[in-house]
Amino acid sequence: MTPKSALARYPILWRRKTISTLENPLKHAETRHFTFAHPPNELILESGEKLGPITLAYETYGELNKQKSNVILVLHALSGDAHAAGKAPIGWWDNMIGPGKGLDTNKYFMICSNVIGGCRGSTGPSSTNPKTGQPYGLDFPIVTIGDMVNAQRHLIDSLGIEKLLSVIGGSMGGMQVLQWMVAYPDRMRSAIPIATTMKHTPQQIAFNEVGRQAIMADPKWKKGRYYGSAIPAKGLAVARMIGHVTYMSDVSMAAKFGRRFRADKEPCKFGADFEVEGYLRYRGDNFVKRFDANSYLYITKAIDYFNILNGKRLGEIFRGLEAKVLVIAFKSDWLYPAYQSQEIVKACKLAGVDTTYCEVNSTYGHDAFLLEIEEEADLVKHFLNTVSNGGG
Amino acid sequence: MKRQPNKIEHQIIADWIGQGASVLDLGCGDGELLVRLIAEKQVRAQGIELSEQEIHRCVARGLSVFQEDIDTGLSEYADKSFDYVVLNQTFQQVKKPDFVLKEALRVGRKTIVGFPNFVHISARFQLFFKGKVPVTPSLPYEWYNTPNLHFLSIADFIEYCKKRKIQIEHTAFITKKKKMRFFPNLFGEIGLFLLSKQPETS
Numbered sequence: 001m002t003p004k005s006a007l008a009r010y011p012i013l014w015r016r017k018t019i020s021t022l023e024n025p026l027k028h029a030e031t032r033h034f035t036f037a038h039p040p041n042e043l044i045l046e047s048g049e050k051l052g053p054i055t056l057a058y059e060t061y062g063e064l065n066k067q068k069s070n071v072i073l074v075l076h077a078l079s080g081d082a083h084a085a086g087k088a089p090i091g092w093w094d095n096m097i098g099p100g101k102g103l104d105t106n107k108y109f110m111i112c113s114n115v116i117g118g119c120r121g122s123t124g125p126s127s128t129n130p131k132t133g134q135p136y137g138l139d140f141p142i143v144t145i146g147d148m149v150n151a152q153r154h155l156i157d158s159l160g161i162e163k164l165l166s167v168i169g170g171s172m173g174g175m176q177v178l179q180w181m182v183a184y185p186d187r188m189r190s191a192i193p194i195a196t197t198m199k200h201t202p203q204q205i206a207f208n209e210v211g212r213q214a215i216m217a218d219p220k221w222k223k224g225r226y227y228g229s230a231i232p233a234k235g236l237a238v239a240r241m242i243g244h245v246t247y248m249s250d251v252s253m254a255a256k257f258g259r260r261f262r263a264d265k266e267p268c269k270f271g272a273d274f275e276v277e278g279y280l281r282y283r284g285d286n287f288v289k290r291f292d293a294n295s296y297l298y299i300t301k302a303i304d305y306f307n308i309l310n311g312k313r314l315g316e317i318f319r320g321l322e323a324k325v326l327v328i329a330f331k332s333d334w335l336y337p338a339y340q341s342q343e344i345v346k347a348c349k350l351a352g353v354d355t356t357y358c359e360v361n362s363t364y365g366h367d368a369f370l371l372e373i374e375e376e377a378d379l380v381k382h383f384l385n386t387v388s389n390g391g392g
Numbered sequence: 393m394k395r396q397p398n399k400i401e402h403q404i405i406a407d408w409i410g411q412g413a414s415v416l417d418l419g420c421g422d423g424e425l426l427v428r429l430i431a432e433k434q435v436r437a438q439g440i441e442l443s444e445q446e447i448h449r450c451v452a453r454g455l456s457v458f459q460e461d462i463d464t465g466l467s468e469y470a471d472k473s474f475d476y477v478v479l480n481q482t483f484q485q486v487k488k489p490d491f492v493l494k495e496a497l498r499v500g501r502k503t504i505v506g507f508p509n510f511v512h513i514s515a516r517f518q519l520f521f522k523g524k525v526p527v528t529p530s531l532p533y534e535w536y537n538t539p540n541l542h543f544l545s546i547a548d549f550i551e552y553c554k555k556r557k558i559q560i561e562h563t564a565f566i567t568k569k570k571k572m573r574f575f576p577n578l579f580g581e582i583g584l585f586l587l588s589k590q591p592e593t594s
Contacts, residue, residue, distance in 0.1 A: 324456070345458060349468040354438075357458045358447045375444075379451050386454035 031057050031082050031121055034155050039130070043151065049141035053130070056155050057082040057121025058113040061097055062105035070388070071161050072103060073152065074112040075169030075176040078243070078299055079291060081120035084112035095373045102377025108165065108384070113155055115148040115176075117299050119292035126227060126292045138224035143298060145172070145306045149179040156187070163187055165388060168380070170194035170369035171336065172299070178308045178344065181325070182317055190324045190387040192380060195333055195369040197340035198317075198347070199307035204335065207246050208300040211239030215293045224294050236293040237284030244283050249332040249365030314343070315350035325355045326383045328376060330368035356383065400571065401480060401584060404564045405504055406432050408586050413475035416440070418462045418496065419482030423450035438474075463487045469499045480506040480584075484542045497558065497589045506584045511545040512567075513578050529568075530581035546576050546583040553587065562586035 035055045037043040042052030059082045064071065074084050076092065083089065085097035085105075093112075097103045103110055114122040117140070125140035132139075156164065167180045167188050174196025181191050197204070218235030220226055248256070257276040265273050272278040308317060325348050329341035338359050348355040360375045362368035369376065402425050409415060413435050417426050420439030423446075429435040439450055439457040450457040463486050477500030479493065484507045486492045496503045508530035509515075515526035525535045533540065544552075546565065553560050565572050565580035572579060 326451075346468045349458075352473075354456050355458070356447075356451060356456045357460070358444065358451070359459050361444055375448070378448055382448075382452045382454070386451075389454070 031059050033057055033121060034158060036154050036158065043147070043154075045141055045147045046144045047142050051116070051123070051141055051143075051147075054116055054123045054151055054154075055121070055127075056113050056116070056123075056151055057118075058111055058155060059083055059085075060112075061085050061103075061110040062108050064109040068161050069163070069165060070108045071156075071164050072108050072110050072384075073156065073164050073167045073180075074103070074110050075152075075167065075173035076112065076114070077169070077171035077173050078296075078303065079240075079287070080114075080173070081118065082112050082114040082122075083120075084110070093370065095370075096377060096380075102373070102380040103168070103384075104381065107388070111155075111159070113152050115299065116151045117143040117148070117295060117302060119295040120290075124292065125224065125294035125298055135227040137227065137294060140294070140298065142301065142305075144302050145175050145179050146183065148302065149176050149183055152176070152180075153184060153187070163189060166190040166192060166384060168192040168194070169196075171196055171366065172303050174336075175303065175306050175308075179306075181321055181323065182308055185318075185321045185323065188323045190326070190383070192326045192328070192383070193341075193344060194328045194376070195330055195336045195341070195366060196344075197336055198309055198343055200304050201340075205304045207242060207335075208304050211242050212297050212300060214238035214242070215297060218293075221293060224297075226293070231288065232293045233285075233288040236288045236291065236296060237281070239293075239296055240287040240291075241280040241284045244280055246335045247366045249334065249363055251332060251363040252365055252367070255363070314347045318347050318351035318353050321348075321351060321353050323353070324383075324387055325353055326379065327355065327357045328369070328379060329357075329359045330362045330364070330366070330372060331359060332363050333366045333368060335366040400566055400569050401506055401582060402428050404566075404571070404584055405429075405478065405480065405506070408504060408562060409433050409435060409476055412436075414438075414473075415476045415478060416466075416469075416474040416500065417478045417480070418492070419479070419485070420446075420450065420455075420457060422446050423453050423455045423457065425478065425480065426450075426455055427453050462492055465491065466495045466499045471498050472501050474500045476500055476502050476504060478504045480504065481508075483507045484540045484544065487541060489542055493558075494556075497587065501588065502561070503587045504584065505549075505587060506582060507544065507549070508540070509546050509565075509577065509580050509583055510543040511547075511577060512581050516578075528581065546580055549583060549585065553585070557590045559588045559590045560585055561588055 033055050035053050037052035037054045039052050042050035045051055080092050083091050084093045085091035097110055099106050114120050116122055117124045119126050125136045129136045167177050169177050174193040177191050177193040215232055215235040218232035220230050221232035260275045261273055262275055262278045272281050327341050327345050329338035345357040358379055362372040364371045411433050415429055415435045415437050417439045420426055420441050423439055426437040426439055430437055439455055440460050440462055441447055441457055442461055447457055447459045477496040479496055483489055483505050514528050518524050518526040564584040565576035566582040567579055
């Protein structure tokens with residue numbers, strides 16, 4: 001199946017709610033690379049292991065002002081990358097970033113950085129291990145959300161940015177926002193964690209584990225040493241299919257597919273008869289073209305290990321945080337349900353942090369943070385206005 | 393659905409609130425009162441509101457608000473977290489006014505409560521002579537669409553405060569958008585009270 005025919009078959013995939021029909025004359029939309037932690041000054045990871053040199057892929061949108069006071073750090077989710085905005089290919093948050101949009105490139109300077117452990121231009125298990133000259137594979141150390149944020153902090157330092165106007169992200173991006181709030185509370189004026197949690201529940205870990213098992217059960221995975229030969233495409237595709245089911249809602253799936261059959265039903269038994277089957281297979285098959293199976297293992301593990309409380313009491317974690325916080329959840333999100341965002345709000349309240357919480361009505365499920373843009377952009381835009389005007 | 397707020401109510405509340413105080417508005421609606429308090433008294437404001445549409449309006453005005461149901465209480469707040477907690481025109485709309493007011497008095501040093509007087513003379517007239525549920529400027533709803541769940545009079549509330557050992561520090565009564573003092577339970581459309589918890593005697 002070519003991507004084009006799939007596009008035609010699932011037009012709803014590409015239907016995006018946009019608040020601005022303006023073209024997107026984004027500057028500096030090319031991906032840049034920042035390399036640091038050259039041996040012997042490697043980055044010491046939370047596990048105690050050393051990693052270096054480290055490269056982070058990042059993109060920027062808008063223009064940095066003279067005081068460097070209009071910087072917003074945009075943090076991506078599990079399968080995201082540095083390409084948050086721009087066309088061809090379309091950025092993962094293109095409907096949010098641009099002139100007049102929620103993250104307005106006429107006013108702010110957005111930086112979107114890929115995470116370590118990733119496979120989209122940043123150092124990860126598919127990168128070359130300088131010690132062996134071979135790809136790391138499973139020799140790559142375990143990385144945490146804390147390590148990802150620590151690496152981003154090096155990038156921000158290298159750009160000479162003292163204080164961020166805001167840090168924003170959804171899902172795993174939201175975890176990074178929470179990590180920023182705890183690790184570097186003085187480096188930001190505001191924070192916007194969206195559709196996220198302070199720690200994964202057993203249910204959330206379980207879905208990730210099923211994904212990991214699918215990859216590791218693929219004979220082509222070969223304990224992570226598949227580089228240069230056939231990749232564990234089937235396993236990674238199944239992992240992605242499971243992921244997609246958790247990102248949608250009962251209502252959004254019913255609206256998107258119903259029980260409709262595909263027009264070109266495969267003649268064999270157990271072919272993809274239903275539209276939902278075709279969609280998941282298409283999404284899975286497409287994912288393996290751009291994502292590394294080992295990165296999927298490492299990043300989902302980082303998400304599962306994440307626990308911002310880390311033994312501390314709820315009221316302690318954000319104590320002393322002076323940044324304003326906007327927490328957003330979505331009503332139909334069952335993967336990161338609203339009660340998890342309310343826990344974040346509770347922690348902010350207990351710490352006396354200036355906080356706003358909104359539970360946006362949406363039927364898109366967890367995907368809402370990428371799709372329910374009008375409401376999300378409205379909140380973000382006004383919140384950032386208040387922050388940048390110094391009010392509140 | 394919210395009754396158009398009477399500006400005089402907001403003015404009285406603003407007069408009662410001290411300069412630079414911290415204020416928690418329970419059921420803050422579109423945030424009009426909080427915006428006024430920030431402008432006039434430079435308060436540190438926080439709102440709580442159930443409606444998503446109102447939350448958007450508040451955020452657009454630069455306010456900090458939580459989308460929450462005040463009936464579930466304020467358990468995350470320590471005692472005396474705010475100088476003032478405001479329950480203006482929401483007191484009669486919550487499911488558990490007794491519990492909500494108790495929480496407000498715990499979390500605020502002082503609490504301001506405002507509600508429509510159900511036994512205002514025109515209400516009494518409609519009940520007695522017409523045999524109909526009253527519709528008045530302060531109770532502008534029909535029986536089938538009213539957000540008000542509890543109907544109380546100014547006298548009821550004063551008696552309630554006595555029973556609960558709540559200290560009434562100030563009162564204000566409004567009729568026809570003006571302050572008044574003459575037989576408030578009969579002629580007052582709206583009652584406003586500045587309350588505090590009586591220190592417990594052990």
